[in-house]
Amino acid sequence: MRNQDRRQRLQDAAIEVLADQGGRGLTHRAVDTAAAVPPGTAKNYFPTRQAVLRAAAERCVELYDEVPRPVPADRESLVALMGALLADVAGAGRTRLLAYLELQAEAARLPWLAAIVDGIAAADFAAFEQAQRAAGLPVTPERATAVTLALHGALPHLLAHAPRTLAATGLHDPQGFARDLLTATYGPPAR
Template sequence: MGNQDRRERLQDTAIEVLAEHGGRGLTHRAVDTAAGVPLGTAKNYFPTRQALLRAVAERCVELYRDVPRPAPGDRKTLVAMISALLADVAGPGRPRLLAYLELQAEAARAPWLAGIVDAIAEADFAAFEEAQRAAGLPVTPERAATVTLALHAAIPHLLAGGPRTLTATGLDDPAGFARDLLDSVYGRAGDGMP
């Protein structure tokens, strides 16, 4: 295994550790143990806790950029896309998103980290605005931001999985939530809206 492969493996393991154990649980020893490598390996690649956090944040940015983003051709396809993204939060995307939320909490106290994780949010706002435009919706920056902020606000609730909250917010039905969100921002699809 080459140095770059080992580095990425350690970064991916650090994401899992951060997701499972939170910010306090992210230690070099925990990463080494979870990765099944000799103690001191993570510290060799990322000498300080700040370096380890930076590595996790940079890997989250890389993973975010690797997510395919097909352009939805209509509103129905956009609903399906949003629904799939919401379902992913509680499914395969769970560790990455838990780690991202932990990074955001850390960034509240570490401005250097805020600059890295902000790249994900910035790209997300642009991607969702473009998706709404591609779906033929009458996009304005404010409408696009409202949809994106609502989706971001849904993430912690989906991760926590509280059944009463999910039911009360409609998040227990991701497709219904996506439809209702777009209806709230753009009007109902059958009311002369795309």
């Protein structure tokens, strides 16, 4: 296995460990086990816990950059896009998002880590503003920010999958939540 392949495998394993065990569970041994590599491999690539955190954060940025960003043609396609993104939290995106939230918690105490993960959130605000504009909505920076913050705020609830909270917030129906969010922010669709 090439060094770059092994490095990425270790980074992906660190993301898995963060998602499964949280920040406290992120150890070299746990990363080695998750990556199915000989003991000491993670320490060889990432000598300190902070180096492992940095590697996981950098990989999260890479994975975020690889996510396709379709451009919605209208309000309904934006609802469908937002609904699909919210539904993905319980599916394929779950591990990455859990790891990202763990990294954000760690970043509250580590400014150098905050600088890395901040790029993801900043890009999200720009991407969602662009999507709202493409959908033909009367976008202002404040409205675009409110929509993005609402989507971000929904993530922990979707990850926890608490049925009463999901029902109380409308998140049990991601498309309905997205539609209601746009109606609350922009008013009802024009007829």
